[in-house]
Structure formats: C-alpha cells, structure tokens
Amino acid sequence: MTSLTLGSSLPANGSTQQPFADFLDAFKSKLQHVFQGRADIDHLGTKRGLPPFVLREIMSTNPFSAFIPAKFGGRGGLPSESMALLSAASYEALGLSLMFGINYALFVQPVAKYGQEALKTSVFRRFLQEKAMGGLMITEPDFGSDALNMQTSYTEEFGEYHIQGTKHWGGLTGWADYWLVTAREQTPERGLKRDIDFFVCDMNDPRQHIDVEEVYENLGLYMIPYGRNKIDVHVPALHKLEPESTGIKMMLDLLHRSRIQFAGMGMGFLQRMLDEALAHCKTRFVGGKSLFEFDQVQDRLSRLQASFTICSALCMHGSENGGLEQDLSGRGLEANSIKTVVTDLMQEASQSLLQLVGAKGYRLNHIAGRATVDSRPFQIFEGSNDLLYTQIAESALKLMRRDKLSNLQKFIKQYPLTLRASEAFSDLFNVELDMQLPQRKLVDLGKVVSRLVTFDMVSNLGERGFRADLIKNSLSNLRQEVNNLFCTFQSDNLTTVVDDYEENSNWFTFAR
C-alpha cells in the first residue's frame, strides 16, 4: 500500500492567520461542496476509502493547522478550535471526524507534548505543507484491552532503536505518513521491561517503513483503512518521545486527553442524528398523522435533543481541560466518564434514528444505517466501555476509601465533579456501599457515576447561560436515567452462565 501524502505542491493558504470563525466556515463549506455537491456522501459511504479528490479538496483548507502549536506554524492547537473542527467534520461524516481525531489526539497532541524539538519541526512542517497524516499503534492481536502486556519490543543499537512486533487496528493503516508506535524495552537480563515507550516512524524512510500484512474488511467507517501490520523498523533516537516520568504515565496522559475531547467527534454526529430525526418525523405521515405528533416519537426526539445538550456540555468541559499544559494522567474518572457517556449516546442516537426512519434507514446508503455501524466501535476502541465503567467505579471507591467514606451520598457531595449533581438527587444515594463489589456491579456503579459527572457538566453549561429549556430537558432525561441505573445497581442479579447448556434444553422435546 502506498502512503497518502496529499497536495504536497499546494501552498499554505493563510489559514493560520484567518479568524477562527472564517476558518471554520471555509472548512464547513468545503465539506458541503464535497459531500453534497461534487460527490454524494450516501453513495461514497457505501464504498471503502475515499476518492483522492475528496481528501485533496478537504485538506486544501489546511484543517490540521488547527491542531498544531503556533510555534510550529499552526493555529495553536487550542482544544476549543480543534474540537469545533472535529464536530464540523462529524456532522457530515463520522469517519472523517475520526480520521481527524486520530491525527489530532493520537498523534499531533502526543508529539507536540512529548516530542523532541527537531522532530516536531520536521513533522509539523510536513503536516502543514504536505498535508501529512499520523496515527497511533497500540493494539496487538493478542493484547487489546490488556495493552500493558504488549509484546512489541525494542532494543537500542548504535544510537537508534530497533522495534519489532505486530500491531493491528491502527486507524489509517497503510495511509498514514507517520506512526506513533508503542513498544517495551527488551533487555538481555530482565526480558521485556514493564514500562512502555512511544516512537515516531516516518513511512518515507525505508528503514522506518511499516508493512501492511492484511487489510481488514471493517464493518463500518469505510473511509478509514484498518489492518494488521508487521513492525521491523530502525528509528533514530530523535524519534523517541520523552516522558516526564514513566512511559505508562505518558500513555495515560495522552489517552485521557483524547477521551476528554471525544465529545468533539460526538457533537456534530449527535446534532446530525437530531436534525435527521426531526426532518424525517415532520415529513413522514403514518395513519394520517405526522410521526412528530406521536408521544413515543416525542420521547425519542427529546432524548436525541438531550444528547445534543449533554454533548455540548462535555465539549465545553473538554475544550477547557484538554490542553497540553495539563497533566491528565491521574484524571481517569473524568476522562472515562466523558468517553463512555458520549459513545453510548452516539450509539443510542443512531439506533433511535434508525428506528424512527424504519426500513428505509436500514440501507448502507442511508445515514441512519451507516451511523449505527459507524458509531458502534467508539464503544470498543480507546478503552472498551465495559472496562472503563469498571475503572470509573474503582476510582470512586478508591477515593471513598481514602476519605474513609462508605456512604455514596457523602462521596457525591464532596467530589468536585459531582457537587452540582448531588443537590438534584436528594436522598437517592444515601446508602452504605459494599466496598467489595462484583465486577458487574462495578459496571453499574460506573454508569451511575459517569451520568452524575455529566449531570454536573450540563448544570455548569446552564449556569453559563446556555438555552434554559434545553438544559432543563436534558437534566430531566439524565435524572430519569440515573434513577433507572441506580435501581439496576441495587437489584440482586448474580446469575452466571450455565456451561454445556444443550442437555435437556430443547423446547421441541417439551411441546405437546
């Protein structure tokens, strides 16, 4: 596969000096021109990859300049601007937004924060002038959720690093010009070290080139290539990222930063689901009435609208907390809450739109069907939601133990990210918690805590002056969800699967 370096002869277009509103408008009009004019996204969405003119046109607005620090010629890498860009992209195409999100949070931000100066100068110059792209490889065929045990290894030889291993599912497989590859140091005495290091590989250099062994037939996100890669590369010492303390802390900092900014990708997507649902329900008549008039439909639409408001609050929070100056390595509860809530909302919204649209939506060339398969993996990558919910609960319990608390209400009342929420739930959480919860209960508790954190952020958005009726509706939706989730948490259910279930379990035998 060839790497995709776009428009290397294009001059910089002054996008770094433009006021942001103009820059964003230019980007949005380009997307509309490409996806609704020159090409039809409903048609494009059924094909893998992207015709070269689509990316060339989009990249001609120099969108990645928003991600790059001013010192290296970019617009400054402000989380607010970068997230607004991700949101504009996801309104038109979720795959495009993920492609941008990968470049932003999984490549440019880590390199900007931990890269060596000379590396940054050359990499960011190519991003700006040649529209280069970068991705991140952590996952291995045998080590996904268990990434800390990855087997990709490196040794130091003659002032450079030799990295060997197999990685898969790196977004932009075969396309990216740069890869950030994770590996553990191999030492003769102690084997693989526990810590993890990050290296930038430049696909233009044959010694750093990563071979694609297999291209995957991914279920959705057709725009983005995925696959399995063989790594056997030699990279200069300059290409190693420099952690402030350990590599694992650096990894947590970068993953948490990415998760805190997930709402940028969710925002445009959720707004699109809402707009599509409203437009459809106002024009589709069933039994002589527009769908919009049915109570159940109103329930779905109001939930879609609540998702829009919730995601707006998470965006505001992310834009103020995703900056490189912050150390986010210890902020798992907050980052994991945002990631899980946004991605659950995205999947739920697409499912709801598909339900409302009916059979017409169950087509690859309809946005509802595509949105459902495109948003599903967001609940899996960058931390499977099941695991993140467990971790949210574990973090909360750890804080409770530290403060010698067992009453959930007391914790919620003193934890800074749930303060506002605690006032809204009077006595609901006035229960003593068992500190040794089974994993499924940790997941339930994690869901509750993540929604409380979200509740707090929505209240904060309301206090800043966001439209009051939208805030009121979304808080009411969240309150109901928290009540349901807490009820599930409190109910007894510890059933386990019956193995070898086939014996005496065929209904046919019992039918009279």
Ligand SMILES: Cc1cc2nc3c(=O)[nH]c(=O)nc-3n(C[C@H](O)[C@H](O)[C@H](O)COP(=O)(O)OP(=O)(O)OC[C@H]3O[C@@H](n4cnc5c(N)ncnc54)[C@H](O)[C@@H]3O)c2cc1C
């Ligand atoms: C579309 C897509 C894009 C991706 N992009 C990237 C990328 O750019 N870079 C990259 O490095 N990787 C990427 N990934 C890989 C992704 O991060 C991994 O798929 C993810 O970490 C899960 O690993 P796994 O698939 O090996 O699943 P596994 O680790 O096998 O886990 C599968 C499931 O098992 C359950 N599970 C696992 N462990 C536990 C546990 N301890 N307790 C309870 N349940 C558990 C969870 O439900 C989990 O979802 C991408 C994946 C997809 C689908």
